[in-house]
Amino acid sequence: MQGFGPIRPEPDEALWHADWEPRVLALTLAMGATGAWNIDQSRHARESLPPGQYLTSTYYRIWLEGMQRLLLERGLVTHEELADGVMREPARPLPRRLELEAVPRVLASGTPTDRPASGPARFAPGDAVRARTMHPSGHTRLPRYVRGRIGTVVSVHGAHVYPETHATPAGDPSPRWLYTVRFDARDLWGEDTTASAVHVDAWEPYLEPLAAGAGR
Amino acid sequence: MSGNHPHGSDLSETDLRVRALETLLIDKGYVDPGALDALIETYEHRIGPHNGARVVARAWSDPAYRERLRADATAAIVSEFGYSGRQGEHMIALFDEPGVHHMVVCTLCSCYPWPVLGLPPTWYKSAPYRSRAVIDPKGVLADFGVTLPEGTEVRVYDSTAELRYLVVPMRPAGTEGWSEDRLAALVTRDAMIGTGLALEPSSVGGQP
Numbered sequence: 001m002q003g004f005g006p007i008r009p010e011p012d013e014a015l016w017h018a019d020w021e022p023r024v025l026a027l028t029l030a031m032g033a034t035g036a037w038n039i040d041q042s043r044h045a046r047e048s049l050p051p052g053q054y055l056t057s058t059y060y061r062i063w064l065e066g067m068q069r070l071l072l073e074r075g076l077v078t079h080e081e082l083a084d085g086v087m088r089e090p091a092r093p094l095p096r097r098l099e100l101e102a103v104p105r106v107l108a109s110g111t112p113t114d115r116p117a118s119g120p121a122r123f124a125p126g127d128a129v130r131a132r133t134m135h136p137s138g139h140t141r142l143p144r145y146v147r148g149r150i151g152t153v154v155s156v157h158g159a160h161v162y163p164e165t166h167a168t169p170a171g172d173p174s175p176r177w178l179y180t181v182r183f184d185a186r187d188l189w190g191e192d193t194t195a196s197a198v199h200v201d202a203w204e205p206y207l208e209p210l211a212a213g214a215g216r
Numbered sequence: 217m218s219g220n221h222p223h224g225s226d227l228s229e230t231d232l233r234v235r236a237l238e239t240l241l242i243d244k245g246y247v248d249p250g251a252l253d254a255l256i257e258t259y260e261h262r263i264g265p266h267n268g269a270r271v272v273a274r275a276w277s278d279p280a281y282r283e284r285l286r287a288d289a290t291a292a293i294v295s296e297f298g299y300s301g302r303q304g305e306h307m308i309a310l311f312d313e314p315g316v317h318h319m320v321v322c323t324l325c326s327c328y329p330w331p332v333l334g335l336p337p338t339w340y341k342s343a344p345y346r347s348r349a350v351i352d353p354k355g356v357l358a359d360f361g362v363t364l365p366e367g368t369e370v371r372v373y374d375s376t377a378e379l380r381y382l383v384v385p386m387r388p389a390g391t392e393g394w395s396e397d398r399l400a401a402l403v404t405r406d407a408m409i410g411t412g413l414a415l416e417p418s419s420v421g422g423q424p
Contacts, residue, residue: 002351004344007359009406013337015260020234025259025335026252027238029302034246043325059326059341064234077240085236091244100250107258110301110331113378141376143323145350157306160377178377185351185372194354196369201377 021060028063033106035095037070040167044139045069115175117159121204123179127153128210131181131202139167142206146198150210151183154199162203177204264334265405267299268382271332272408273399275309276387285309289382293332304331306379310371310410312386317364319356319372319410320381321349329380333405340409350374353410360411383407385414 016022032042046066047054054062071077076092098106123129133148134140141163159175166173181202185195241247271293275282284292289307294300307329310318322328326341339345349356353370357363364370373381385407391399401420406412 001343002347004342004347007339007342007344007348007356009337009339009360009411015335017338018228018231020228020231022256022260023234023238023252026255027234027241027247029255030247030251031241036246046325055343059338061230064230064237068237076244076246081240082233082237085239087240087243091246094246097246097248098251099248100254103251103254103258106301107255107263108298108301110303110305112305114306141324143350143374143376145323157377157379160306178379180379189351194352194370195350195372197371198350199371199373201375201379203377 017058018060024060024064024067028067030098031067031071033096033098036074036076038166038171039111040139040161040163041169041171042066042070043163044167045073047139113161114157115159115161115173117175117177121156121177121179123153123156123177123204123207123209125153125155129153129179129181129207130210131200132206132208134206136164139163142202143200145188146181146183146200146202149183149187151181151200153179153207154182155180157201160203162205164203164205178202179204179207181207259330259335263299263331265332265403265408266400267297267334268329268332268405268408269400269403270297270396271299271382272384272403272414273396275384276391276399277396282311282384285384286311293382299331301331303327304329304380306377307332307382308379309382309384310373311384312410314386315365315368317353317368317370317410318381318383319349319353319370320375320383321346321372322375323347323350324374324376327375327378327380329382332382333408337405356411360406362412383410385412388414388416390417 032039046062049062049065068082072079078089081088128150130150131142131146131148157178160178161173162176179202180199183198185193185198188198242249274296275285281292286309289309293307312318323346326336328336328340345356350372353372354364375381388402402415404412404415407414
């Protein structure tokens with residue numbers, strides 16, 4: 001999409017634009033740390049907001065809506081409880097709770113997504129590949145602007161958790177090989193682009209091989 | 217709660233909703249209130265662009281470190297500085313050089329290298345930047361008041377996976393012999409995203 005207007009950086013922008021924003025950040029991170037959902041499910045929940053609401057909501061408002069959706073989906077809270085904050089149902093058991101003492105360690109550990117690969121990489125640096133023409137209804141991390149376009153593999157990053165499957169309710173990590181693919185910006189946008197190249201990080205199922213020497 | 221603005225009757229609807237949600241999640245035992253405050257404090261005061269600036273300053277000062285950063289940025293950042301973890305598990309450094317400028321975006325959401333840059337600014341997470349950076353990065357730079365030398369190519373990286381990118385801007389001229397602390401003061405957050413350049417020595421007056 002285009003037509004969103006100029007970027008308006010705020011000089012010395014404050015971290016927060018409302019008192020509730022840091023609370024939403026903290027609640028989102030703390031709930032994420034329980035193991036109730038994974039980050040791909042979390043992104044999918046945010047993306048699932050109706051487009052009009054998504055595009056007109058502030059960033060942390062989207063986080064709040066996404067978190068409420070995840071909580072309700074899993075029966076961790078009820079609509080009634082969300083409305084006034086008064087607990088009516090017993091809590092559901094969760095794998096863990098983030099305690100104060102564990103915060104530095106948990107933040108410093110993060111959630112690496114690299115996993116052992118179950119087979120060899122299909123592509124190597126220098127390979128010409130085409131990003132698939134596809135339009136999944138679920139969560140995907142292949143931007144529309146590269147679908148169907150030809151690029152070149154720049155780097156191979158090992159196998160990583162695959163968001164398409166990880167974002168489903170089953171949460172299957174199903175790791176796939178991950179590549180950085182470079183696209184000539186003119187191939188994506190035409191001659192008026194001011195970019196020379198655009199790189200995306202694409203999992204192997206997103207890519208098709210091209211025969212050596214294939215034209216554009 | 218933060219207690220910054222205790223105007224009971226002024227609280228917005230969202231403020232009330234969030235307070236209710238926090239109370240509920242604490243009462244359910246899903247979250248520890250102490251952990252909530254620690255998370256906020258971490259990103260307000262401890263983790264921020266000052267981290268990334270130190271990484272860049274060292275890369276400028278120490279050619280061997282620069283090569284370690286190029287070969288394995290995650291290892292170089294964690295082993296040297298300990299800036300590890302959430303949203304920075306898989307780091308890649310992008311080195312600006314004469315004729316080549318890098319810019320990082322997340323068109324799909326707001327992916328950003330938190331351990332070295334802290335929380336992203338609003339513009340980074342908003343539709344104008346997310347949509348234009350991949351098409352017209354020089355127009356984006358113009359919105360930031362930056363003009364690159366004629367003929368500079370701009371390589372844009374869209375953070376679609378969990379790889380996180382740190383731009384190492386070019387070291388400004390006239391900084392020979394500067395300490396790492398002094399160099400770090402030239403490295404702006406925007407320069408490490410690619411929407412700015414490192415500051416010139418003349419713009420930071422006096423000795424730090």
